[in-house]
Structures are given as C-alpha cells and as structure tokens.
Amino acid sequence: MVAPLVSVRDLTVQFNTDEGRITAVNKVSFDIGPGEVLGLVGESGSGKSVTAKSLMKLNAGNTVYGPDSKITLNVDDKEIDVLSLTKPEDLLYIRGGAVSMVFQEPMASFAPALTIGKQMSETLRLHLKVSKKEAKSIAIDMLARVGISDAPTRFDQYVFELSGGMRQRAMIAMALSTKPKLLIADEPTTALDVTIQAQVLDLMQDLVEEYQMAILFITHDLGVIAQVADRITVMYLGQHVETGSVRSVLNNPQHPYTKGLMKAIPKLDDLDAPLTPIPGDIPSPLERPNGCVFHTRCSEFIEGQCSINEPEMKLVTNEHDVACFAAEKLLNSNTQEATS
Amino acid sequence: MSENIVSIKGLGVHYPIVGGWFGEKKIVKAVDNINIDIKRGQFFGLVGESGSGKTTLGRAILQAAPISKGEITFNDGERKFDVKSLKNQDLLDFRRRAQLIFQDPYAALSPRMTVRDIIAEPLEVMKLTENKEETNQRVRDIASECRLNIEHLRRFPHAFSGGQRQRISIARALVANPDFLVADESVAALDVSIQADILNLLKSLQKEHGLTFLFISHDLSVVAHVCDVVAVMYLGQIVEMAPNKALFRKPRHPYTAALLSAIPSLDPDAESQAIKLEGEIPSPLSPPSGCRFHTRCPHAKPRCSEEAPEWRQIDEEHFVSCHFADELNL
Numbered sequence: 001m002v003a004p005l006v007s008v009r010d011l012t013v014q015f016n017t018d019e020g021r022i023t024a025v026n027k028v029s030f031d032i033g034p035g036e037v038l039g040l041v042g043e044s045g046s047g048k049s050v051t052a053k054s055l056m057k058l059n060a061g062n063t064v065y066g067p068d069s070k071i072t073l074n075v076d077d078k079e080i081d082v083l084s085l086t087k088p089e090d091l092l093y094i095r096g097g098a099v100s101m102v103f104q105e106p107m108a109s110f111a112p113a114l115t116i117g118k119q120m121s122e123t124l125r126l127h128l129k130v131s132k133k134e135a136k137s138i139a140i141d142m143l144a145r146v147g148i149s150d151a152p153t154r155f156d157q158y159v160f161e162l163s164g165g166m167r168q169r170a171m172i173a174m175a176l177s178t179k180p181k182l183l184i185a186d187e188p189t190t191a192l193d194v195t196i197q198a199q200v201l202d203l204m205q206d207l208v209e210e211y212q213m214a215i216l217f218i219t220h221d222l223g224v225i226a227q228v229a230d231r232i233t234v235m236y237l238g239q240h241v242e243t244g245s246v247r248s249v250l251n252n253p254q255h256p257y258t259k260g261l262m263k264a265i266p267k268l269d270d271l272d273a274p275l276t277p278i279p280g281d282i283p284s285p286l287e288r289p290n291g292c293v294f295h296t297r298c299s300e301f302i303e304g305q306c307s308i309n310e311p312e313m314k315l316v317t318n319e320h321d322v323a324c325f326a327a328e329k330l331l332n333s334n335t336q337e338a339t340s
Numbered sequence: 341m342s343e344n345i346v347s348i349k350g351l352g353v354h355y356p357i358v359g360g361w362f363g364e365k366k367i368v369k370a371v372d373n374i375n376i377d378i379k380r381g382q383f384f385g386l387v388g389e390s391g392s393g394k395t396t397l398g399r400a401i402l403q404a405a406p407i408s409k410g411e412i413t414f415n416d417g418e419r420k421f422d423v424k425s426l427k428n429q430d431l432l433d434f435r436r437r438a439q440l441i442f443q444d445p446y447a448a449l450s451p452r453m454t455v456r457d458i459i460a461e462p463l464e465v466m467k468l469t470e471n472k473e474e475t476n477q478r479v480r481d482i483a484s485e486c487r488l489n490i491e492h493l494r495r496f497p498h499a500f501s502g503g504q505r506q507r508i509s510i511a512r513a514l515v516a517n518p519d520f521l522v523a524d525e526s527v528a529a530l531d532v533s534i535q536a537d538i539l540n541l542l543k544s545l546q547k548e549h550g551l552t553f554l555f556i557s558h559d560l561s562v563v564a565h566v567c568d569v570v571a572v573m574y575l576g577q578i579v580e581m582a583p584n585k586a587l588f589r590k591p592r593h594p595y596t597a598a599l600l601s602a603i604p605s606l607d608p609d610a611e612s613q614a615i616k617l618e619g620e621i622p623s624p625l626s627p628p629s630g631c632r633f634h635t636r637c638p639h640a641k642p643r644c645s646e647e648a649p650e651w652r653q654i655d656e657e658h659f660v661s662c663h664f665a666d667e668l669n670l
Contacts, residue, residue: 043531193389223604277537
C-alpha cells in the first residue's frame with residue numbers, strides 16, 4: 001500500500017485561555033492519500049479550522065498539542081513529523097511550500113497595500129529560489145491558468161481592484177504557484193455567490209487532476225462536499241464522529257448527528273419535506289459533555305451508556321467508520337440476524 | 341379593501357456618486373424600475389447574488405433607503421400609507437406596522453443592554469404601552485412565543501448562541517405587533533441545524549399572527565422551502581417572479597435557470613448540470629445596454645443588447661422580463 005501523504009493520529013489541540021484550558025480538537029485521526037480530496041464537515045466551533053491549521057503548525061501561541069498527537073507528512077521521500085518542527089527554516093518548507101492554504105475571505109488574506117504581483121513573487125522567491133523576473137513570469141502564468149483575464153495587468157493591481165470571484169482565483173493561483181503536495185482549502189467558496197462558486201469549484205477540480213495534489217476541503221456545505229470530495233470526515237465539538245467515502249456517508253449516514261444534518265438541509269428535489277432542526281445548541285467548549293459529546297442533542301440517546309462512556313470509531317462497512325453506541329447496536333443486531 | 345399590503349410601482353433607488361478628479365457626478369441605480377405587489381399573508385422571497393439590490397429594495401419599502409422614482413403604497417387594511425412622503429407621527433405609525441429583522445445576530449444586539457431591555461425598546465420608543473407592568477408583560481409574552489426562557493431576559497446577549505440571538509432579534513421585531521416584516525438574510529449567519537429551527541419559527545409566527553414576510557436571501561434552497569412567491573433580482577431589476585413551485589419547476593428566465601443549476605446537489609453521483617455563466621455581475625455604475633443580463637446570458641441574441649425587455653405576464657401569476665421567454669426551453 002502506498003503511504004498516505006498526510007497521516008494524522010490522535011490529534012488533540014488545546015488552548016490556554018483566561019477561562020481555563022479549552023479543548024478545541026480531541027483525538028482526531030485521518031489520512032489523506034496523494035491526489036485525494038478529503039472533505040472536513042462540521043458546524044462552526046467544531047474544530048475544523050484548528051485541525052487544518054495544525055497541519056502547518058499555524059495555531060496561535062497559546063496552543064498545546066496533546067502528547068500522543070502525531071502528524072506525519074510524506075513528501076519527496078522524506079517523512080516529516082510536523083508537530084516536532086521548531087526551526088523557522090523547517091517550518092518554511094511546509095508553510096507555503098509542501099502545504100498551501102486557501103482561506104475563506106480573500107480580502108483578509110492579501111495585504112491591502114501591496115500589489116498582487118508583489119505578494120505572489122515574494123512567495124515564489126522564498127520557496128523556489130528564482131529571480132525576480134522568473135517569479136513574475138511564473139506568477140502571470142499562474143494567474144492566467146486560474147482564468148483571470150488580462151493577467152499582466154492584474155499582476156500590478158491591488159486586491160481591492162478585483163471582484164470577489166477574482167480575488168478567490170488570485171488566492172488559489174498564489175497557493176498553487178509553489179506546486180504544493182497538499183492544499184488546505186478552508187471554506188474557499190462560502191463567501192461567493194452560487195454562480196461564481198460553481199466556477200471556482202470547477203477550477204479546483206481541474207487543478208487537482210493537473211497537479212495531482214491532495215486537498216483537505218473544509219466546509220459546512222454538504223452539497224459542495226458531495227460534488228468535490230472523495231472521502232468525508234464529519235466533526236462535532238472537536239471530535240470526528242463519522243468518516244468514510246462520500247457516497248457511503250451521504251447516502252447512508254450512520255451517526256445521529258450526520259443524519260440530523262441531512263434532515264435539516266433544505267432539498268430542492270422535495271420542496272414539501274419538512275425541515276427538522278437538531279434540537280438544542282452546540283455546548284460551549286468550556287463545558288464539554290461527558291461520554292459521547294453529542295448525547296445532549298441526540299435523538300437516539302441510550303440511557304446509562306451515552307452520557308458515561310465515550311464511543312470509539314467502529315467499522316460500518318469497508319471504508320466507513322462511525323463513533324456511536326446506537327449505530328453499533330443496530331449493526332450488531334443486523335449481523336446477528338444475517339448469521340442466524 | 342385591497343389585498344395587497346405592499347404595492348410597488350416603477351420604483352427606483354438611485355445614489356449619486358461624486359467621483360473622478362473634477363468631481364464628476366455619476367448615478368448608481370441600485371434598484372431600478374421595480375413593479376411588484378406583495379399580498380397580505382404572503383411569505384414573499386427575494387433572491388439574487390450580492391450586489392443585485394435585494395437589501396436596498398427591502399430597505400426602500402421600510403423608507404430606510406431614499407426613494408428616487410416611483411411609489412410604494414403600504415396598506416394593512418386599517419390605514420394606507422404613501423411610504424415615500426411619510427413624516428413625523430405618520431412615519432412612527434408606519435414603523436410600528438413594518439419592521440426589520442437583521443442578518444447578523446451578533447451585530448444587531450447591543451452588548452450593554454439586557455435581553456429584556458432590547459426587546460422592550462421598541463415599545464418604549466414608540467410609547468405603545470401605558471406603564472412598565474404592561475411593557476414587562478408584553479415582553480414576557482413575546483419572548484415565550486419565540487421560545488426564549490423567562491430567566492434569559494435578565495442576561496446580556498454575549499451569553500447566547502447564534503440561534504438564540506436570532507430569536508431575540510425576532511422577538512424585538514415582533515413586540516410592537518407589526519403586520520409586515522422584512523427578514524434580510526436572517527438565517528445566513530447560522531449553522532444548518534439551527535437555520536431549520538429559525539425558519540420553522542418564522543413560519544409558525546406568520547401563521548399565528550397573520551404576518552406578511554419579505555424574506556431576502558441568497559440561498560435558493562432555503563427560499564424554495566419557506567416562500568409562497570419568489571422574485572429573482574439581477575443588477576437592480578427583478579427578472580422573474582412566480583409562485584414558488586412554478587419558479588423552481590419551470591424557470592422562464594435564463595438567469596433563474598442558471599442560478600438553480602449552480603446549487604451543488606447532495607447526491608455525489610449526480611452529474612453536475614450547472615449552466616456555466618461567463619464572467620461576473622457587471623458594475624451597477626455602467627449597466628449593460630438592453631437586457632442587463634445579456635453579457636452573461638448563454639441564449640443572448642442581437643436584440644437583447646439593443647432593447648430592454650418588458651416586464652410581462654407569461655403564465656398565471658408568473659412574470660418575467662426576457663424577450664425570448666416563450667421560445668426558450670430551459
């Protein structure tokens with residue numbers, strides 16, 4: 001078997017704050033293979049972005065990583081233990097080099113007082129050790145490649161001169177210019193209109209094929225995930241609750257949270273279907289529930305089990321895991337029926 | 341008695357912009373030539389991309405944006421208002437009847453007021469209650485209707501989640517007993533599990549109080565689920581308006597068709613059938629000639645760039661503004 005490009009094991013991320021130590025991510029594990037698109041889904045506060053930033057060790061200074069947490073990156077026949085890196089030049093190799101990131105709000109990720117070209121060249125010269133002239137020609141090529149018309153002019157413009165869709169394209173061009181092995185896309189289309197979103201998603205899919213890179217695609221929009229991802233991991237309150245191939249998870253969700261999400265989403269092919277909200281609110285990370293983190297809102301709550309014990313990830317079918325006692329029980333009874 | 345609560349004729353909202361080195365004047369037509377009626381008790385949806393003028397239209401109806409052209413009539417059966425020329429006491433009376441629910445529940449609530457004070461403010465400002473007792477009673481009633489706990493009233497907004505804050509905003513909008521509400525992207529900032537809860541709440545409040553809603557959203561699937569009639573805006577104009585199901589089953593304007601096709605399907609095996617629109621929404625400073633959509637329309641013909649299409653009825657309660665709506669098979 002080919003070694004995965006990224007392997008995350010038992011990632012725990014905590015933050016020291018005035019109100020105490022907050023657990024943002026708790027024992028999350030996943031792999032991303034070369035050229036694979038993994039969708040990370042969850043509501044706000046579920047720890048999606050913190051997980052993604054850990055891959056580049058980009059979390060703030062008050063971050064504490066768990067002692068068992070391990071993130072391994074396999075690039076250029078080297079195995080890099082990301083969390084143990086401390087030297088700036090080692091981190092530089094990952095940040096913007098082997099791993100690149102596209103953010104939700106392009107206006108906030110570009111410096112407003114520098115031209116787009118200047119910012120792109122800076123990245124290129126830092127990572128590829130090329131001359132100013134070469135950097136400019138690579139940057140203009142890249143801008144044209146992502147569908148920005150009149151790239152040489154855009155190169156000398158500032159971000160505010162570009163429209164929302166253009167900015168997001170420029171952001172993608174900058175992230176891809178160093179030919180990263182892994183692209184982290186944090187809600188890259190959330191701020192865009194649907195027609196522009198369709199354009200950007202198309203572009204990203206073309207680029208995955210062309211550059212054979214892997215994407216960690218973070219979003220709360222299951223529709224977008226269904227269209228772009230190969231596999232999906234659902235997160236709730238810093239924990240992964242279900243993971244598997246997109247088809248298996250979306251067509252046959254096992255975790256009550258995933259099922260709840262599917263029922264809460266308005267669907268266009270059935271306008272009369274009632275919308276069913278998941279009752280209650282996400283608990284504060286300061287008051288993480290005991291046992292299964294979802295038990296306070298769960299419709300399949302099992303008395304005396306869910307609020308005490310923590311469910312582990314169990315295999316549902318090949319390549320589909322779920323962490324839920326109710327789902328486990330159902331599975332066991334199904335297999336017993338099948339054998340008898 | 342007319343059954344239209346809001347009736348808009350030839351509405352234009354134009355903003356002058358002083359630009360250029362010599363103070364050259366330009367006009368942005370944020371909303372232009374709108375003709376629609378909103379019937380009493382309707383859940384009226386307004387969709388469009390950012391910059392299409394949805395919010396401006398909603399604000400113009402509430403006299404919160406300058407009405408440069410045309411007229412808006414508001415008639416709740418008791419009283420008739422000509423929205424453009426309202427002043428003083430008349431304006432106050434109108435404000436009680438037409439209210440706004442904001443998009444961002446984090447920005448819309450003052451962090452220094454308790455929830456009780458936030459909800460009571462409209463009553464106090466408009467002097468709708470006789471004494472404090474009555475105010476408190478009214479606040480408690482509306483809070484429980486919006487499924488807020490009575491103990492919550494003493495707390496400050498920072499203690500609440502997004503969904504709860506949005507329920508506070510809704511309670512504040514409803515406390516003065518309005519007939520008409522503009523909900524501007526009221527669920528856009530919420531997570532899906534909570535979004536469904538707020539939508540259900542709005543629907544049940546509408547039924548109980550006989551409210552009329554103008555529901556502004558960029559999310560077509562949300563609009564499809566809650567609205568009775570939907571209008572689609574593009575670059576300051578309404579391009580199509582129809583009862584919900586008719587619009588989503590058989591759109592007649594190429595822009596509506598493209599918008600619908602661009603929504604990502606939840607089925608991973610569904611072949612993406614997105615109609616690709618070239619380019620982006622043009623600047624409202626220099627809108628294209630003729631039909632404003634012709635620069636991005638896959639079906640554009642020479643006539644489209646020369647002549648602006650008429651706003652016409654094409655089917656029962658189905659209006660469209662496209663030269664070729666009869667011929668196109670979308």
